[in-house]
């Protein structure tokens with residue numbers, strides 16, 4: 001597991017415009033940060049750091065910023081109080097798939113009464129990926145579809161207690 005080297009540096013953190021600040025504590029919270037996107041992975045356009053009012057017409061959320069392709073409008077948000085992207089740049093189709101599968105996962109998490117950590121362990125286990133890679137912001141369309149399928153499977157009491165036991169043994 002890696003974190004941004006700036007999290008442990010002593011030099012003054014420079015926040016790229018338009019970010020008001022970057023927090024060292026917030027950087028420490030981001031495990032395995034992805035690099036800052038500079039070139040769009042869809043159209044090779046230039047990626048800019050923007051206030052998300054440029055996308056939603058008004059500021060949205062507590063940390064209203066995004067990396068956005070100036071040509072095709074693919075974008076991704078940022079981890080709060082950092083300049084680290086939440087995932088890879090996403091076009092409208094991928095954004096919709098990520099939102100939909102994440103919502104299904106959250107509903108499943110509630111239904112199973114799992115904590116966030118245990119729920120991600122459960123999902124990673126079902127998907128056969130490492131917990132470090134189990135981020136909706138990293139998922140491509142196929143992974144979104146798989147995550148959604150597992151999240152919407154009927155919950156039986158046996159599968160639930162199995163998942164519990166498995167997740168707890170790994171925690």
Ligand SMILES: [Zn+2]
Pocket residue numbers: 040041042043044045069070071072073074
């Ligand atoms: Zn683009």
